[in-house]
Amino acid sequence: MTYTQDSTASRLEPSSPLQIADFRRFWFSRFxxxxxxxxxxxxxxxxxxxxxxxxxxxxxxxxSLMLGVLGFVQFVPMFLLTPVAGVVADRFDRRKVGGLAVAVDGLIALVLALATSMHALSLPLLLGLGVAHGATKVFIGPAVGAIAPMIVPAPLLPRAIAMNSMAMQAGTIIGPAAAGLLFGWYAPSFYAMAAGLLGLSVFNLQRIRPLPAHAANKEAHPFRLLADGFRFVRGNPFLLGCITLDLFAVLLGGATALLPVYARDILHVGATGLGQMRAAPAIGAAVVGLVLSWKPLRRNVGVVMLGSVVLFGLATAGFGISRNYTLSLVLLAVLGGADMVSMFVRGSLIQLHTPNSMRGRVQAISGLAIGASNELGEMESGLAATLLGATGAVVFGGLGAVAVTLLWAVLFPSIRKAKSFDVKQDEANA
Structure with missing residues (x-):
C-alpha cells in the first residue's frame, strides 16, 4: 500500500498501526x-x-567475572559483523535477512534444550552459544528494526515504535518469569518452548509483503555503502549524539549482568527471584510503553529523553544499595520505565531523521551502540565487581550514567533543542 496525501487517500489511511495487517504480523513476530x-x-x-x-x-x-566474559563474547561478533549486517539489510529483502537470523536463534535454543537435558553443559559450550547468539542479534537489529518505517506511514511511526517497544517489553516481562518457573520445574522445558516461539516469529516475518531493497543499494559496491553509512552518521551531530548517549550511559549504568549475583548471594531469592528481577524493568517499561502508544510525547522530546536517562542512572544506583527485595523490584521497574522513554524518543528521532535507503546501515550502527552498551556493559560490570564488589559496581555505574548524560547535554545541544517529532518543523525553527 502506498500512503498519499490527497483527500481521498487520507480517508483510507489508518489511524492506528494495528489497523495495518503487516504491522500486526511484525508486532507478533517481535513479541x-x-x-x-x-x-x-x-x-x-x-x-x-x-x-x-x-x-x-x-x-x-x-x-561474576564469567558473567562479564559472557557479555564480551556476545559483543565480539557484533563488533566484527555490524558493518556487514547494515549493508546486507540495505541490499536485500529485510524480512528474509531477519527471518534467517531468528531461525538460527531457534537452533541455538534446541541445542541448549538437548545439552541441558543430557547434563552436558560446560562453560565453553555456553560461551560458544553466546557467540552464536551475538551473531544473530547483529543481523536481526538492522533488518527487522528497519521494517516498521516501510509498512507504517510517517505520522503513525512514533506510535508504531512505542507499540514495537511494548512487544519487546511484554516479551521481556513474560519470558524471564516463564523461564524461571519452567527452569525450576524441568530445566530444558523453556528452551524447547523458545525454539517453537522463534519458529512462529520467522513465520510471521515471512507473511509481511515483500520489501525490496532500494535500487541504488543493489548497484552500489558494498564497501561504498559501508563508508556512506558511517559518513552519514558522523556528519549528523544529532544522530551521533543520540546513538553515543545510549552507548555510554547504558555501558556504565547496566545492572542486569550482576542480577544473578544479587539473586543468589545478596538478596537470596534464587532462580525464581532472578526471573522476577529480570522482568521488573520490563514491567515498568511496558506500563510506560502503553501510555506512550496511547498518547505519544509531542513537546520538548529532547529534554525528556535526557531527563529519562538521568532517572535511569539514579534508579540503578538505588538498586545497587538496596537490600530489600520489594524495594529492589520497584527500583528496577523505575529504571525500566525511564529507559523506555529514552528508547522511544531516541528510536523515533533516529528513524525520522534517516532516509529509508540508509536505515539498515544506521540501524546497524545504532545496534552496535546498543550491543556495546549491553554486552560490553556486562563485561564492565563483571570487571568492576571484581574490584569494587557487586554493590560498588552497580552504584558507580548508575552515577556514571548520570554524569555522561549531563555532559552530552552540553556536547550535543541539538538533542536538548529537539522540540517535537516533526523533523521539518524543527529544522525550520533551528
Missing part, C-alpha cells in the same frame, strides 16, 4: 522473538554462574 530470547538469556546467565560456582569451584568474584 515472540523477545519472549524467547529474553528468557533464554536469563537461564543461560544463571546456568553459567551456577556452573562456575558448583562445577568449577569458582568464588563469587570469579563467577
Amino acid at each position: 515472540a522473538s523477545w519472549f524467547a530470547t529474553s528468557g533464554m538469556v536469563v537461564i543461560i546467565g544463571y546456568q553459567l554462574y551456577d556452573l562456575a560456582r558448583q562445577s568449577y569451584g569458582m568464588s563469587i568474584k570469579e563467577a
